[in-house]
Amino acid sequence: MTDVLIPILVSTVIAATPLIYAALGELVTERAGVLNLGVEGMMLVGAITGFAVGLSSGSLVLGYLAAAAAGVAMALVFGLLTITLQTNQVATGLALTLFGVGLSAFVGRPFAGQPIAGAPAVSIPLLSELPVLGPLLFRYNLLVYGSLLLFFAVHWFLTRTHTGLKLRAIGEAPQVSHALGHPVARVRYAATAFGGACSGIAGAYLSTALTPMWVEGMSAGRGWIALALVVFATWKPLRVLLGAYLFGGMTVIQLYAQGFGLHIPSEFMSMLPYLATIIVLVLICRDPKTILLNQPAALGRSYHPDA
Amino acid sequence: MPRLERRAEPSRLMQLGAPMLAAMLMLATGFLIFTLLGKDPVAAFRVFFIKPLATSYGLGELLLKTTPLLLCAVGLALAFRANVWNIGAEGQLTIGAITGAGVALAFGDQPSAWILPAMLLAGIAGGMLWAAIPAFLRTRFNTNEILVSLMLVYIAQLLLAYLVHGPWRDPAGFNFPQSRTFNDWELLPLLFEGARTNVGFILALLVALAAWFFVARSHAGYRMQVAGLAPAAAAYAGFSEKRNIWLALLLSGATAGLAGIGEVAGPIGQLQPSVSPGYGFAAIIVAFVGRLHPAGIVLASLLMSLLYLGGEQAQMELAMPAAVTGLFQGLLLFYLLAADLFVNFRLRWRRAAIAPKPIETAATITAEAAP
Numbered sequence: 001m002t003d004v005l006i007p008i009l010v011s012t013v014i015a016a017t018p019l020i021y022a023a024l025g026e027l028v029t030e031r032a033g034v035l036n037l038g039v040e041g042m043m044l045v046g047a048i049t050g051f052a053v054g055l056s057s058g059s060l061v062l063g064y065l066a067a068a069a070a071g072v073a074m075a076l077v078f079g080l081l082t083i084t085l086q087t088n089q090v091a092t093g094l095a096l097t098l099f100g101v102g103l104s105a106f107v108g109r110p111f112a113g114q115p116i117a118g119a120p121a122v123s124i125p126l127l128s129e130l131p132v133l134g135p136l137l138f139r140y141n142l143l144v145y146g147s148l149l150l151f152f153a154v155h156w157f158l159t160r161t162h163t164g165l166k167l168r169a170i171g172e173a174p175q176v177s178h179a180l181g182h183p184v185a186r187v188r189y190a191a192t193a194f195g196g197a198c199s200g201i202a203g204a205y206l207s208t209a210l211t212p213m214w215v216e217g218m219s220a221g222r223g224w225i226a227l228a229l230v231v232f233a234t235w236k237p238l239r240v241l242l243g244a245y246l247f248g249g250m251t252v253i254q255l256y257a258q259g260f261g262l263h264i265p266s267e268f269m270s271m272l273p274y275l276a277t278i279i280v281l282v283l284i285c286r287d288p289k290t291i292l293l294n295q296p297a298a299l300g301r302s303y304h305p306d307a
Numbered sequence: 308m309p310r311l312e313r314r315a316e317p318s319r320l321m322q323l324g325a326p327m328l329a330a331m332l333m334l335a336t337g338f339l340i341f342t343l344l345g346k347d348p349v350a351a352f353r354v355f356f357i358k359p360l361a362t363s364y365g366l367g368e369l370l371l372k373t374t375p376l377l378l379c380a381v382g383l384a385l386a387f388r389a390n391v392w393n394i395g396a397e398g399q400l401t402i403g404a405i406t407g408a409g410v411a412l413a414f415g416d417q418p419s420a421w422i423l424p425a426m427l428l429a430g431i432a433g434g435m436l437w438a439a440i441p442a443f444l445r446t447r448f449n450t451n452e453i454l455v456s457l458m459l460v461y462i463a464q465l466l467l468a469y470l471v472h473g474p475w476r477d478p479a480g481f482n483f484p485q486s487r488t489f490n491d492w493e494l495l496p497l498l499f500e501g502a503r504t505n506v507g508f509i510l511a512l513l514v515a516l517a518a519w520f521f522v523a524r525s526h527a528g529y530r531m532q533v534a535g536l537a538p539a540a541a542a543y544a545g546f547s548e549k550r551n552i553w554l555a556l557l558l559s560g561a562t563a564g565l566a567g568i569g570e571v572a573g574p575i576g577q578l579q580p581s582v583s584p585g586y587g588f589a590a591i592i593v594a595f596v597g598r599l600h601p602a603g604i605v606l607a608s609l610l611m612s613l614l615y616l617g618g619e620q621a622q623m624e625l626a627m628p629a630a631v632t633g634l635f636q637g638l639l640l641f642y643l644l645a646a647d648l649f650v651n652f653r654l655r656w657r658r659a660a661i662a663p664k665p666i667e668t669a670a671t672i673t674a675e676a677a678p
Contacts, residue, residue: 077641081645085645087648090453094394094591095641098640099638099640102633103637104630228454231451267468268465271461275462278444278458278459281450281454282444285450
């Protein structure tokens with residue numbers, strides 16, 4: 001039993017990690033009242049940047065830093081348009097995704113099909129060699145542990161710090177926050193940039209750890225699933241974590257289903273994560289109060305102090 | 308230091324000028340990109356924007372690629388006007404291709420004048436069916452239509468892949484993942500000698516005309532418009548929100564479905580694993596660049612079609628990646644959104660004596676709601 005179960009659980013954690021990064025980043029952005037639908041585009045740009053820099057410099061850490069920076073750059077473009085220039089957030093987010101898809105494919109052409117040494121798994125003396133717990137807990141690459149660290153950091157920041165409280169206030173009532181002297185635009189820029197950095201790292205994880213190579217459009221809707229996860233989680237970090245593992249499991253089941261002698265065409269199995277996203281959204285949104293009570297009140301609305 | 312100041316009224320001039328400004332900025336950026344890539348920008352521009360139009364065949368290709376873009380964008384514009392964010396036109400297009408082709412594969416073996424109309428109707432019905440899913444989930448379960456319609460794109464593409472790899476694969480097709488090729492009576496008739504443009508283009512123009520009539524002259528179109536611009540006013544006037552959502556999604560699904568079957572019964576001529584190079588997504592940009600107005604959308608879809616053609620030409624002659632088209636598309640929408648700033652704001656170099664207070668009129672709301 002364990003020799004089937006352990007690989008499934010391990011692959012679940014590995015598949016869930018990019019979703020955790022992207023969704024936690026977007027959660028912070030949305031908590032500040034900014035709806036950035038460009039996650040998919042930022043992920044793709046992060047994926048190619050992380051891959052290209054990691055490959056040419058030989059250092060994956062450098063690749064991840066570059067990917068985060070690329071995500072921030074994309075997010076700042078979005079911020080400039082929506083926060084300073086007051087454009088519609090939905091349309092601008094779509095534009096960011098379309099732009100990111102095009103840009104990453106354009107820049108990434110020379111890198112298609114090139115091999116890269118994937119992120120190595122950690123090896124902790126004694127712990128990694130434990131029979132069941134070793135592979136289950138102590139043999140992932142560093143980004144997997146980083147995603148958990150990010151969860152604790154985001155949770156702590158939003159609920160335990162003064163700045164986190166300000167950020168949430170800005171997401172609920174920007175006018176009031178402005179009147180209290182909080183820098184609405186600056187906090188929104190920072191939250192958007194943070195979301196961009198997380199999406200960039202999520203993308204780099206795809207191209208250097210999950211499948212160590214660059215393929216056009218390789219995020220395959222994960223950015224959108226991350227957006228759905230934030231709604232599913234009713235804007236709470238812990239539920240993002242649980243939701244991401246649920247979805248990670250969903251993508252892994254399709255790989256193992258064939259092995260169990262289930263003869264469902266592979267295309268139908270591949271539909272599972274997308275179907276699950278829809279079903280989960282329906283379950284969460286069914287009661288309008290769930291959304292009304294949890295969604296940041298100013299989500300998606302631009303704010304201009306003079307207007 | 309220049310500062311932004313809200314205009315008392317949105318500028319009509321800028322509303323029309325912003326798309327042109329955006330197109331020019333996109334061209335300027337293209338110039339820069341070509342130069343950075345070490346290509347002679349003038350020669351590259353000729354390949355990209357002039358050469359595709361130099362022959363009558365090329366012009367035919369322009370109209371051919373305009374057709375699906377125009378169809379999808381006209382439908383999407385109706386939805387966007389009503390503040391319904393259907394971004395899954397690509398999926399509705401794919402399902403339209405599947406249902407339309409299904410009719411051909413089931414009944415098309417004998418020549419008949421009824422096959423082609425039946426295929427087109429089935430394509431429209433397929434697109435509507437796929438768009439009905441987000442409409443139902445939004446009206447019944449309050450589920451965000453953006454995410455649902457997008458997830459359905461992936462599901463539609465996987466469904467198409469399953470069909471052409473499995474039950475609908477041509478038994479005489481050497482195991483290629485594609486259906487049998489369509490017979491003459493299952494294909495849209497060509498418009499001219501020596502070009503691939505078919506009657507689908509005329510259909511698309513008629514749909515655009517009908518959409519204009521719907522928006523400008525029908526009560527249902529008016530209700531959708533009000534619901535998009537001022538939801539509270541629409542509710543007060545007793546316009547049903549659910550009805551608007553259904554109408555917006557079904558109409559945009561119908562045009563996308565027609566675009567899908569038009570591709571399969573047109574230039575492609577059979578079902579393949581991929582029936583569209585992202586027309587459904589590019590149509591989102593077309594709708595905005597065309598100011599959500601059918602006439603503007605006709606022009607914008609011609610421009611977008613030229614970007615596709617130019618991308619193909621640049622791929623062949625300059626060994627540039629095909630993705631350059633996607634890059635230009637994204638840039639165009641960015642610049643448009645940024646240029647739209649000047650519809651509602653103006654730059655002031657000095658502080659105005661009295662900052663004019665914005666007046667909430669229908670006009671300012673209109674300008675704000677149009678993204």
